[in-house]
Amino acid sequence: MEQQQISTYLLKNGIRPLQKRVKIMGYLVSKRNHPTVEMIYSDLVHEIKGLSKTTVYNVLNLFVQSGVALALNIEGNEIRYDADTSTHGHFKCRVCSGVIDFRIKQEELPKPMLDGFRIEEHHFYLMGVCSFCCNKIEA
Amino acid sequence: MEQQQISTYLLKNGIRPLQKRVKIMGYLVSKRNHPTVEMIYSDLVHEIKGLSKTTVYNVLNLFVQSGVALALNIEGNEIRYDADTSTHGHFKCRVCSGVIDFRIKQEELPKPMLDGFRIEEHHFYLMGVCSFCCNKIEA
DNA sequence: ATTAATTTTGTAATCATTACAAAATAATAC
DNA sequence: GTATTATTTTGTAATGATTACAAAATTAAT
Numbered sequence: 001m002e003q004q005q006i007s008t009y010l011l012k013n014g015i016r017p018l019q020k021r022v023k024i025m026g027y028l029v030s031k032r033n034h035p036t037v038e039m040i041y042s043d044l045v046h047e048i049k050g051l052s053k054t055t056v057y058n059v060l061n062l063f064v065q066s067g068v069a070l071a072l073n074i075e076g077n078e079i080r081y082d083a084d085t086s087t088h089g090h091f092k093c094r095v096c097s098g099v100i101d102f103r104i105k106q107e108e109l110p111k112p113m114l115d116g117f118r119i120e121e122h123h124f125y126l127m128g129v130c131s132f133c134c135n136k137i138e139a
Numbered sequence: 140m141e142q143q144q145i146s147t148y149l150l151k152n153g154i155r156p157l158q159k160r161v162k163i164m165g166y167l168v169s170k171r172n173h174p175t176v177e178m179i180y181s182d183l184v185h186e187i188k189g190l191s192k193t194t195v196y197n198v199l200n201l202f203v204q205s206g207v208a209l210a211l212n213i214e215g216n217e218i219r220y221d222a223d224t225s226t227h228g229h230f231k232c233r234v235c236s237g238v239i240d241f242r243i244k245q246e247e248l249p250k251p252m253l254d255g256f257r258i259e260e261h262h263f264y265l266m267g268v269c270s271f272c273c274n275k276i277e278a
Numbered sequence: 279a280t281t282a283a284t285t286t287t288g289t290a291a292t293c294a295t296t297a298c299a300a301a302a303t304a305a306t307a308c
Numbered sequence: 309g310t311a312t313t314a315t316t317t318t319g320t321a322a323t324g325a326t327t328a329c330a331a332a333a334t335t336a337a338t
Contacts, residue, residue: 016284016285016335018284018285018286018334018335020285020286021285036325037325037326038324038325050286050287051286051287052286052287052288053287053288054286054287054288054289054326054327055285055286055287057325057326057327058285058286059286061327071215073212073213073214073215074212074262075212076210076212076215076217076218076294076295077294077295077324077325078215078324078325079215079325079326089249089251091251091253091256091258094259102251102252102253103251103252104249104251108249109249110228110243110247110248110249110263112228112230112241112242112243112265113241113242114230114241114265114270115270116270116273116274117230117265117267117268117269117270117273118267118268118273119230119265119266119267120233120266120267120268121264121265121266121267122263122264122265123213123262123263123264123265123266124249124261124262124263124264125260125261125262125263125264126251126253126256126258126260126261126262127258127259127260127262128256128257128258128259128260129256129257129259130256131253131254131255131256134255134256134257135255155304155315155316157303157304157315157316157317159316159317160316175294176294176295177294189317189318190317190318191317191318191319192318192319193295193296193317193318193319193320194316194317194318196294196295196296197316197317198317200296215325215326216293216294216325216326217293217294218294218295
């Protein structure tokens with residue numbers, strides 16, 4: 001996705017498309033690697049002159065509040081971010097620590113009996129060992 | 140559940156049923172409130188003479204490793220613990236911060252296409268506003 | 279170009295968790 | 309039952325992620 005498209009997308013969601021915001025969203029969209037703040041910061045600090053880690057936190061919090069990114073709390077010691085806000089699940093490998101998406105259709109999600117509850121977010125996480133690491137272990 | 144039953148249960152899972160471990164498991168089992176370490180510590184420190192917060196951490200980590208408790212990472216800033224290790228989901232209310240269980244049958248869980256992956260844990264979290272808080276807001 | 283509003287920065291504070299060595303407790307051997 | 313050994317617990321300090329906040333920088337509006 002180009003900078004121009006990202007700017008338009010942010011604007012449509014009530015976010016002023018300032019340079020650093022566009023770059024951070026561009027990173028999320030293009031890498032799709034569910035990065036932590038640390039990963040985003042260390043990857044972008046070379047590219048964006050004078051980027052501060054606090055800015056990364058600020059911008060990501062803004063993205064989550066505005067609904068253009070999801071905060072994934074798969075494990076307790078880190079938050080990962082995902083620009084794909086459609087219905088899908090996440091798998092985390094305990095060997096390589098990678099997080100990958102898997103598709104779930106909205107209608108496949110269980111519909112628990114929670115009468116009178118307002119449900120705003122669904123999170124479906126799986127954990128285990130990915131196929132790549134399974135092969136490595138067997139070998 | 141009585142102390143004796145809890146001791147037997149811990150033993151069966153390879154955990155020596157020392158006094159503080161039995162008390163902490165008893166707390167988890169009887170309250171079923173998905174407590175944080177802070178909640179467990181502040182509730183039990185009066186009852187168990189000289190309890191240390193580090194011990195609560197140690198014991199809970201042991202419980203999770205031994206498979207007699209689940210660590211819930213619903214939101215990034217806290218881990219909650221659950222002695223119910225059967226298949227079920229969790230709802231967290233963003234108003235009152237309470238966490239409640241809901242039943243899901245194993246066969247209701249979506250089966251994503253993850254060929255060659257070893258799946259060890261399922262986590263299904265919902266977030267929103269519980270019925271009690273919905274009523275309060277409307278009133 | 280000036281002024282006002284917003285954003286970013288950098289440092290310090292906070293909070294949950296872990297590391298680690300010493301003290302306490304429990305299990306085992308004699 | 310005491311001595312010895314292994315395990316557990318404690319308490320403090322360290323770590324690491326996140327937030328608070330005020331000053332500096334940037335952007336928008338006049």
